[in-house]
Amino acid sequence: MTVAPSGLRLRRPASRSVHDNRVALLAVPALIFFVGFAVLPLIGVMLLSFSQWDGIGPIIPAGLASWRSVLSDPALPHSLWVTFLLMVVSWAIQTPASLLIGAFLAARHRYREWLAVLYFIPLLLSTAAIAITYKALLDPNFGLGVGLGIPLLSQDWLGRGGLALGVVIFIVSWQFVPFHSLIYQGAIAQIPQSLYEAAQLDGAGRCRKFFAITLPQVRYTIVTSSTLMVIGSLTFFDLVFVLTAGGPGDATRVLALDMYRRGFQANLMGPASVIAVILVLIGLGLALLLRRLGGGTPSHSQLDGA
Amino acid sequence: MTADFMTSDFKTTSRRTFLTAALGAPMLAALTAACGSSGPSRSANTGGGGPGSASYWFLTSQPQEGIRTDTVKRFNAANPDQQIQYTTFQNDAFKTKIKTAIGAGQAPTIIYGWGGGTLRSYVSAGQVDDLTSWFGANPAVKNRLFPSAFGPATVDGKVYAMPTEAVQPIILYYNKEVFDNVGVTPPQSWGDVMDLVPKFNAKGIAPFSLGGQSRWTEMMWLEFLFDRIGGPEVFEAAYNGEPNAWSNPAAVDALTRAQDLIRANGFVRGFSSITADSNADQALLYTGKAAMMLHGSWTYGGMSTDGGDFVSSGKLGYMNFPPVDGGKGDPSDTLGNPAQYLSIYSKATDEQKEAAKKFFSTAILSADEIKQWIGTGSVPVVQGTQSELSTSKDADFLEFVYKVSTGAKVFAQSWDQALSPTAAETLLDNIARLFQLSIDPRQFADNMNQVIGK
Secondary structure, three states, rough: HHHHHHHHHHHHHHHHHHHHHHHHHHHHHHHHHHHHHHHHHHHHHHHHHHHEEOOOOOEEEEOOOHHHHHHOHHHHHHHHHHHHHHHHHHHHHHHHHHHHHHHHHHOOHHHHHHHHHOOOOHHOOOOHHHHHHHHHOOOOOOOHHHOOOOOOOOOOOOOOHHHHHHHHHHHHHHHHHHHHHHHHHHHHHHHOOOHHHHHOOOOHHHHHHHHHHHHHEEEEEEEHHHHHHHHHHOOOOOHHHOOOOOOOOOOOOOOOHHHHHHHHHOOHHHHHHHHHHHHHHHHHHHHHHHHHHOOOOOOOOOOOOO | OHHHHHHHHHHHHHOOHHHHHHHHHHHHHHHHHHHHHHHOOEEEEOOOOOOEEEEEHHHHHHOOHHHHHHHHHHHHHOOOOEEEEEEEEOOOHHHHHHHHHHHHHOOOOOEEEOOHHHHHHHHHHOOOOOOHHHHHHHHOHHHHHHHHHHHHHHHEEEOEEEEEEEEEEEEEEEEHHHHHHHHHOOOOOOOHHHHHHHHHHHHHEEEEEEEEOOOOHHHHHHHHHHHHHHHOOOHHHHHOOOHHHOOOHHHHHHHHHHHHHHHHHOOOOHHHHHOOOOOOOHHHHHHHHHHHEEOOOOOHHHHHHHOOOOOOOEEEEEEOOOOOOOOOOOOOOOEEEOOEEEEEEOOHHHHHHHHHHHHHHHHHHHHHHHHHHOOOOEEEEOOOOOOOHOOOOOOHHHHHHHHHHHHEEEEEEHHHOOOOHHHHHHHHHHHHHOOOOOOOHHHHHHHHHOOOOO
16 A cells, blocks of 8 residues: 555656656757857957957957947947937837827728728838838939929938938838737737726716736736847847948947948958947847836736636 | 847846747747848759868858859869869858858868968967968969959068959049039049048039948048058057057048048938948949949949949049059059969868869969950959950950059058958947047047057
């Protein structure tokens, strides 16, 4: 009698560890990719930031020289500021816009489904194609404004610092609002209908329901979507590169573009790696901060008692 | 690109796996698409890769691409046991690709380039062969080419590249029809240029077309102003690493005059967002929206194909950059690309190097290739082609380019090609700011003095 339970007790941990091993084995391919394509290059960039390399000759250790030259360069605060501006303003435009569109699309109407499909088109286009198209449309001499004879539209859109940054933010929002609307649409569709019914019985109007039920219920989705927006705009490169190449002057030179310019145009891989490390640190810091701001534990349900 | 890839991937992976997949997939797709554009656009299979087969990378875009391809094909047909295998790349992608390939030890046997500062960086890394003795042993190859073409191929007195293809001076183009309508004549001096500006602006025509986003287009203006005001010595001093060379009074005068022209609305509205790659600057000239344009001789071909009857009906005028009153520079001086260049990769096998040298001496700028270059409105870097130029349909223009190129007292190389890539990037960055009027000539000079000798 006493042997059997102890035998069972012995067997159970053993089988669990076999199971754990299998799970660990399943993670191996992903781990290999992660180490090979993320951790190793990151270590490489860290090392490069302490060296001097023109991309052609030998790599020479240079201590803190690259860090000193980048941190004392007035171009760095400027790029940081432009990146920050792009991040904050595009977040401030995209979040309310996608939340409202998401709420609109979450309702089940056939015409809204059609609208949702149409609305998704920008997401299907490649960023380079979007940039080239907008560049042609906004051309000050052959663009849309000149073609249609509308003076308001024929501004020097990409030739003036402030305007160019505004255009970049507009196109970023135009391109990514559909994606974030999709996330919000999913989150809002999951909110139990009973909450709204209860609110309706209490006499809550449309606005009240939105602010008292919808908004608190999608709180974690806001954190998720904001993280994607913020981190995404930190590494924004292709659109700016094709549209303005960082210009006019350095008006739209975001950090990622500054990194490319130093590394691949000026052949200064050391300083370029310094910027890459700065980008990683800022990105990690922001992701962490947003998680904290989100508060609560992911296991804590926001849904009703059911 | 690799660093960019790494950072984005690393950060997203720290979030939920599902979201990583959602975000990572489009990012990866975007990145691979971006990388794809720098990959080879076409690989030619020109027979087996025997031991004597050399590799050669060159640029796409017709009609030049077709000429390069034909030259390789002619060589391969004549030399069954020494084949050249070629791969073509788009211009900007090539510049990054070749750098990466050389750094990774996987460059082609024949390295295409523009000489100058980039060639110097290859030489100091020991990546290209010294061809001085080979040219010494083959004087016929050397002597038939323009002597001015060897300048950018020479580093510290040794020749590291074979000049090839066409000479490309920078030319002041103008629209004759627009000049007639406004009732003015082409400028004979810088004073005339400044006088013409308000006359064209009054008629709603931009005095000068400019693709300013490309930055090197703005650089051409400074190159000519520096030369006409202070002579070629001003830039040479900076190139040779003399301290504070950019603060030379002639340099500051040239920079000031450039900004004066911008303030007088000398350039087309929105010039800083126009790229030269899209040929929108050429379109402004041939559609009559702009009266003049300072640009390379290579734009002639584009304007004749895209501009309808603009070129064929003789509406396109061209001249050398006018002198600046009281300037020291010789008005015959010109600048641009004295030639394109082919170097031999030092890590190639001996058989590959032999094939490459045979290719240089027998196939490059053969009679057939010369004929093809002239056919596209270019002047090959070979001496004594006047009779062939004069029978071409573009005879006037070609003879003009030949005269400017061979008659120039100094044919200087474009600054961004002559300088090291590091200094060139600082230069272009500061030029863009100068043309935005966000820095003044003094600040420009100070910024540039800091990268002298780098």
